[in-house]
Amino acid sequence: MTRVSDLQRTRWAVATGFFLQGLVFAAIVTQAPRIKDRFGIDDGGLTLILVLVAVLSGVGSVLAGLVAERRSSAVALRVALLTIGAGALLVGIAPTVPLLVGAFVVYGLGVGAVDAGMNMQGVRVQEAYGRSIMASFHGLWSVGGILGALYAAGVAEVDLPFAASLAVVALVTGAASTAAATRFVDVREHDPGLSGAGLDLPWRPVLVFGLVVLVFYAADTGILTWSTVYLEDALDASTSIAPLAYGAYQGGALVSRFGGDLVVRRLGAAPVVLIGTTVGLVGLLTVVVSPAPAVAIIGFFVTGLGLAILAPLSFAALAAAVPPGARDVAIARMNIANYLGAIMGGGLIGAAASADHLRWAFVIPLVTVPVVLLTARSFGAARQRL
Structure with a gap:
């Protein structure tokens, strides 16, 4: 990764991993109504499946750390991308509920494993560039998510069979990841036994930046899950207006992530976090x-604009704060906070929503997000090469 052209190709290859993760995730999750209809699953059953996915994602993150330690993060990401493609195909062709769960x-x-692997690779590419680019990687995840949602809407409109729609996603994922994998950063961390021993891991930065990741994804999951319901039930928005809350938040996140790297280079990570x-x-x-849907939609856009930069900066800060030999394993461990936050955010806001307190459900992230302010100095202390 010495020549500029080689470095750019590697950057686009790793960006492909982020994009595919967002694409596959949205292509599956946004077809939840088709899954419910096909298998006769109620909201409670679907929620249990999604919680299971979140729990297993934490296990997958740890496994990616083990693979990265014994082989490389390039191998971990390549295998993980093929796994989500296979998972999408199996979800599409599953004939029964037990096989769907499988x-x-x-x-x-x-x-x-993809979440961990793509961030392991992303911080290595950023290190090679010598400036902040992690936010743009996460921006590609958002682009993939938007296109995946549009794809799901399109296949539903033309009534493409569910199995066929996910088979296409699996085919695209397999082909694109196989092509991109040849350009991944294939470097092994020379610290065998670290993830197995566990105690040798530098836990303080993992916990500090993991707290930021947890708080962000708790807010993020709550917003993505309940924003549309909030506009419909609490603010009496029409069914055509309510989804704009989700879109506004994602739009703010895109601006934050694609513009965030430039701001970080000029101001530094700590001021940007603040x-x-x-x-x-x-x-x-x-x-x-908010007294009306329009005001809430603006609020969701501003929320995405501010908070979406936190996750990429947390992974970059962790990579700069731990010894090189512990980097991949540390990222894999911290990534577990992603799923803890998702479960906590969706669950707490969902509990408030079910109790007919939708307007006040978003007070939960309002009182938890300020915790991030206490960690801002740690982003500067990491001495990142931004």
């Missing part, structure tokens, strides 16, 4: 007190 087991393990968190809190407060 398919989601495969997919869940793959999701966690600014992003503050902007996100302003957005959440706007959502909570």
Whole structure:
């Protein structure tokens, strides 16, 4: 990875991993109504499956750390991408509920491994560039998610069979990941036994930046899951207006991630964390007190604009704060906070929503996100090469 052209190809290869993760995730999750209809599953049953996926994703993240340690993060990401493609195919062709659950087991393990592997690779590419580019990688995840949702809407409109739609996703994932894998950063961490011993891992930065990841994904999952319901039930928005809350949040996240690297290069990571968190809190407060759907939609956009930068900066800061030999394993362990946050955010806000307190459900992230402000100095202390 010495020549500029080789480095650019590697960057695009790793970006492909982020894109495919978002694409497959959205292509499956946004077809939840088709899954419910096909198997006769109620909301409770679907929720249990999604929780199972989140739990297994944590296991997959740990497994990716083991593979990265014994082989390389390039191998871990390549295998993980093929696994989510296989998981998507199995979800599509599963004939019974037990086999559907089995398919989601495969997919869940793959999701966690991809999340860990793509961030392991991303921080290595950023290190080679010598400046902040992690936010743009996460931006590609968002682009993949948007295109995956559009794809799901399109196949539903033309009534393409569910199995065929996910078979196409699996084929694209397999072909693209196989092509991209030849350009991954194939470097092994020379620290055998670290993930097995566990105690040798530098836990303080894992816990500090993991707390930021947990708080972010708790808010992120709650918003993505309940924003549309909030507009419909609490603010009496029409069915055509309510989904704009989801779109506004994702739009803010895209701006944050594709523009965030430039701001980090100019101001530094710590000031950006402070600014992003503050902007996100302003957005959440706007959502909570909004008198009308239009105001809430603006609030969700501002929330995404502020908070979406936190996850990529956390992975970059962790990579800079731990010894090189512990980097991949540390990322794999910290990535577990992603799924803990997702379970916590969806569960707490969901509990408030089921108790007919939708307007106040978003007070939960409003009071948890300020914790990030206490960690901002750690982003500067990591001495990142940004």
